[in-house]
Amino acid sequence: MPLTGGPLAALQSELADCRRCARLVAWREQVAVEKRASFREEVYWGRPALAIGDPAARLVVLGLAPAAHGGNRTGRIFTGDRSGDWLFGALWRAGYANQPESVSAGDGLALTDCWVTAAVRCAPPANRPTPAERDTCTSHWLIPELELLVAKRVILCLGGFAWETALRVFDAPRPRPRFGHAVEHRLGAGPGAGLWLLGSYHVSQQNTFTGRLTEAMLDAVLGRARELTQGHG
Numbered sequence: 001m002p003l004t005g006g007p008l009a010a011l012q013s014e015l016a017d018c019r020r021c022a023r024l025v026a027w028r029e030q031v032a033v034e035k036r037a038s039f040r041e042e043v044y045w046g047r048p049a050l051a052i053g054d055p056a057a058r059l060v061v062l063g064l065a066p067a068a069h070g071g072n073r074t075g076r077i078f079t080g081d082r083s084g085d086w087l088f089g090a091l092w093r094a095g096y097a098n099q100p101e102s103v104s105a106g107d108g109l110a111l112t113d114c115w116v117t118a119a120v121r122c123a124p125p126a127n128r129p130t131p132a133e134r135d136t137c138t139s140h141w142l143i144p145e146l147e148l149l150v151a152k153r154v155i156l157c158l159g160g161f162a163w164e165t166a167l168r169v170f171d172a173p174r175p176r177p178r179f180g181h182a183v184e185h186r187l188g189a190g191p192g193a194g195l196w197l198l199g200s201y202h203v204s205q206q207n208t209f210t211g212r213l214t215e216a217m218l219d220a221v222l223g224r225a226r227e228l229t230q231g232h233g
């Protein structure tokens, strides 16, 4: 369900036209023209992938960046790829999503008390944005987005890149906690004071195919996220 009205919708609308990172713009558009053979009949979005969720969310799920043939094709983060199947399947089991599938921007998916976004909003080559691209994207899009999510209490970071991004975005004091699966950290002083960071291995196929991340592990992290959003620290 697309956002209608409000400052978050306005921000997403601006985001969709962003061309600040020349390398990523070139890559996202090249992929959109070349396509994967199995999607050759589809029109790729080829622009920054939009977030999805509940503007009143207490839980924010933070990924790395859209996949070349996932979010870069469908226009919505974690939509149309295996990572998204895993994530939204888990969010559905946890009661955050109205359906387990996330296949296209118009598929009727709606989230309650949860917002799903990413550190970098354009698909990067080899899933590796540069530090400059990350900083450009977070300063223009992620930080304003997080500021508008006024009810947030927990940032669930999928993978070490998201974890490091969250620590930077909230200017967490040093020494900073290391990323790990199910690691949790409450931010002290700074712009994120009182927020919980929660780590999970990323839902990428590298982790889910190998058994490094199981459904039970992801379900447990989401259960803990629910407890933390309810004030059970």
Ligand code: SF4
Residues within 6 Å of the ligand: 015, 018, 019, 020, 021, 024, 025, 048, 120, 121, 122, 133, 136, 137, 140, 141
């Ligand atoms: S990665 Fe972010 S800042 Fe860079 S072009 Fe895409 S949306 Fe804009």
